Amino acid sequence: MTALRTISFTLNGKQVSAQIAPHHSLLEVVRNDFSLYGARESCGQGLCGCCTLIVDGRAVSGCLYLAAFADGAAVETIESLDRDNVLDPVQEAFIEEGAFQCGFCTPGFVLMVKQLLDEHPDPDDDRIRDYLSGNLCRCGAYPEILRAVKSAARKRRASKAA
Template sequence: MKTIRFELNGEPVTAQVEPHHNVVELLQTMGLRGARESCGQGLCGCCTVLVDGLAVSGCLYFAAQLDGARVDTIERTEREGELDVVQQAFAECGAFQCGFCTPGFVLMTRQLLAHNPAPSEDEIRHYLSGNLCRCATYPEIIRAVQLAARIRKAGA
């Protein structure tokens, strides 16, 4: 067991980890279930978390390596108790069915719009090609990303 300290959704935390624990396993022990291990191979995006502002697959990241990092998960809302622009757009467009993949899509969409505020449909498809939705709500997801981009632009 190793003791690690990191910032989780803005709060300093301490955790005990074994070398073989991955980030999803650690977050689950801390009561956070938004990042889900699905494929376990970094392909599906359901376990997306942000480490020092970069999206990573929690299933392919050793928990011990979070020591000293800043970690953000879907549980961190931009404003207290309110959905952010991307979440609002996903709800508005019905960009999910079972919702299992949604946290990953929302986090990846935030990353995309932070880098590229007005992505083309091709750029959206390319950026999100590493996220899988087994309910196949892809058309709605693309519309949601486009809507979120428009809302962001209008609010800017």
């Protein structure tokens, strides 16, 4: 009844396949089958953003996303950002602004900010809060995170202009 199936997808730009059961989440697959531990399950309800993954260019909660849905899709994790050993401007900005303490929520925040800036290169505060309202930082680094978003936006615009 719950036969395993093979799904194929691109993971951080590489074509991969995995044997999954229908009830596996995409988060379980990237962690257990591909040892990518940047995304993690925290609230398990789509509220906290720690499990954020990008599927076909859209942020999803990996803990609420069936792995079967990723068949044929392009999946990106936080590990895709420094592929060439160069940090993404969003990562740089988080470090420079000290936008974390323990770092548990940071991969999810960074991916959501990247999605925000892809869609809104110069976001106002309302827009930033809209995109980040589903990410929780229990260390309370929100003021630094807001600063990091604006700094990252400036960095990206500057590198585009150059």
